[in-house]
Amino acid sequence: MNKEKVLQSVESKLKLIYKNDYKTEYMDLLSELISKWEKANWMPNDPVTQKNVYLITYGDSIYESGVPTLETLNKFLQEQVNGVITDVHLLPMFEYTSDDGFSVVDYRQIDKKLGDWNHIQSFAQDFRMMYDFVANHLSKSSSWFQGYLNDEEEYKDFFIPHDENFDYSKVIRPRTSPLFHEYKGKNGVKTAWTTFSEDQVDVNPKSFSMLKELTDVILLYANKGASSIRLDAIGFLWKVSGTSCMHLKETHEIIKLWRILLDYFKKDTQIITETNVPHKENISYLGDGTDEAHMVYQFALPPLVLHTMTTHDSSKLTRWAKTIDKVSETATYFNFLASHDGIGVRATEGILTDEERKVLVDKVVENGGRVSYKNNTDGTQSVYELNINYFDALVNQAEDQTLELKIKKMLAAHSILLSFVGVPAIYYNSLFGSTNDYKGLEESGINRRINREKFEFSFIKEALVSDERRSKVFNGLKALLQLRQAESAFSPYASQNVIDLGPAFFALERVNDQTGEKITFILNVTAKKNDVTVAIKGTNILNNEIIDGKVELEAYEFAWIKA
Known part of the structure; x- marks a missing residue:
């Protein structure tokens, strides 16, 4: 698409986003932003094929004393999985104050404990990189929010204060904390919308200045080496009175706006949306298969695979899978079984019954895991996710008694992941054959820490050789991945x-x-x-x-x- 058509498409999106509030100056300012990035050096992306395998990991999941952790992680991956893992999803790598990275202080500043942009760009020379864009919210310690509290003109509309005329009755929440919090401002108490926590303040893209900043950030990530960009919790981005404030049309149009710009500057940069919701809502982010996200997280897969391997009955998985096929020649699914979060169960609504979900809940508790809940609009609570290492989640205590059988079950579960239409993503603790990290859970009191164990470089390098469980899972998965990569039938765009x-x-x-x-x-x-x-x-x-x-x-x- 040439520049003239890009500008026309951008203007069309801005008018759809802002409707009657659209101003011609918005287009002028975004044109200036486009011109700025046209002066930058852009490296091309290769299309995604069956050879692409993502590793989901933290930038400090492997560490050495006195060495920036990004350097250590890069060294480890080059030694252990080079040619097998092609894409590395670095979970939020920016300065943060809570939620293991998802309360970002500055979208543009790398956490000094990990390294700096030079380490990131060096990493990007060895692996394709996926960066997290936590576009929905910022840390209360961010300069933007502090400017809002200080009544600085530039930031006055960057966040969303409580409004007595706004109807909040249908707002969907993934947390049990209050929707609004109060903060001490320069001229008195100020309020702000907080979908996730008191420290994670929702941004306000209804302010064009905020949308322009967010757009600049996503282009920065692509220019700084991202081959993929994950839009975290993107479904919450736009708010309208009297609605659920989820998956609103304006949110979709913003993603389409970003797709237009990424296609222009760095084609094949993958936009991957993270929306842990029922399947129909989730796949809406694929748009028409060519104009919105390149991939959506396949949130139904982890709980359905767990259900299948627990009950020894594939009926529900088979029935659901029959509804899934190739999307287009450029859009597909981001498939995973485990991640830094728990095993979400919302995607099973309409697929599993309450009784079938309870079987999984009871099993997770029996196997030492935890269960997290969400608030419903009627005042009740329901299960939101299961917090447990996937290796432990799979075990049926009465029958999976030998280590050999447990390892076979782990590899079997991943065989579904590797066969299913889409691109496979493997969580680092799954690749390493880890089990529940009770120390991390108990020290933090955070349920999700049960599957966020981090490792000293020499320890995990040796453990992948000497520890039978870790070695057999690690080498078994590597062997499967290498076989898969040679077969074009496993293309993410094959039927x-x-x-x-x-x-x-x-x-x-x-x-x-x-x-x-x-x-x-x-x-x-x-x-x-x-x-x-x-x-x-x-x-x-x-x-x-x-x-x-x-x-x-x-x-x-x-x-x-x-x-």
């Missing part, structure tokens, strides 16, 4: 056809229409040997076994059958 082989199996077919390659995935989701008759001939690329109509699989065993 998917789910095959119903009964509750004991989960199966699907991936077909790349461009290359003609086809792979059939079959997993035994039970803890005992099973066989199934299928109209398939080919070779199981996992062990080179010839398949001709019958597949026999041991407990938690799976096959990738290439025709």
Whole structure:
């Protein structure tokens, strides 16, 4: 798209965002911003293929004494997973005051404990990088919010004070804390909208000055090496009286505005939206498949895989998976099983019953995990997420008693992740075969810390060799990833056809229409040997076994059958 068309498209989006409040000066100011970034040096991105595998990690997940942690993490990944992990998702790497990075003090300032922009850009020469843009809220310690409290003209509309004429009755909350908090201002008490906590103050993009700043930040990230940008909690961005203040049209138009600019400056920079909500709302961020997000988090996958491996019944996963296919040639799903957050269950609404969700809740508690709740508009509370390491979440105490079976189950769960249409993302604690971090949980009192363990460089390097659980999970996942990367049928844009082989199996077919390659995935989701008759001939690329109509699989065993 040439500049003239870009400017026309940008103006169209601004008019849709601001409607009657639109002013021509908005377009003039954004044109100036575009001209500024046209003077910068832009490095091109490569398109996403089946070779892309994301690692979700903190910038200080691996550390050494006296060394910037970004340097240590880069060194470790180059030594251990170079060529297997292609994309590194660095969770918020900026100065922050709470929530393990998600209360950003300055969008443009790297946390000094991690390093600086030079370390980030050096990292980006070795791996494709994914940065977190916590666009919905800032730390109360940020200079912007302090300017708001001090009644500085520049920041007067940057945040959202309580309004007696605003109808808040339908606002959706992921937290049990108050929607508004009071703060001591220069000229008295000021209030501000706080979706997540007293320290995380929602920004106000209804102020064009704020939207311009946010737009400048996302272009900065792309220019500083981001191949992907994750829009954290983006669904809460725009607020309108009498609505849920979630997924509003203006929020979608802002994302589309950013897509236009990223496509112009650095095509194939992936916008990835993080909206932990029911599936239909989640996929709305894909737009028409070409004009909004490139990927959406596949939030239904983690709890549905857990449900399947817990009950040994794939029926619900199979039924849901039949509704999922390729999106377009440029949009797809960001698939994961574990992350820095817990296992969200909201995405299972309309898929699992309350009784089926309770089975997972009870199992998580039995296996040493925690449960987090959200407030409902009717004053009740309901389960929001399950806080537990995914390895521990999978274990059925009565039957998964050997380490061998637990490891097989972990790899089996990830075989679904690696076979499903989309791009796979693996959390660092899953890759390392970790279990619940009770020390982190108890020291912090924060449920999510149970799966945020961090490691000294020499310790984890040695543990991945000497610790049987860690070694077998780590090497098992690496081997699967390497096999997957060689097969074009696993392209994120290849089609998917789910095959119903009964509750004991989960199966699907991936077909790349461009290359003609086809792979059939079959997993035994039970803890005992099973066989199934299928109209398939080919070779199981996992062990080179010839398949001709019958597949026999041991407990938690799976096959990738290439025709």
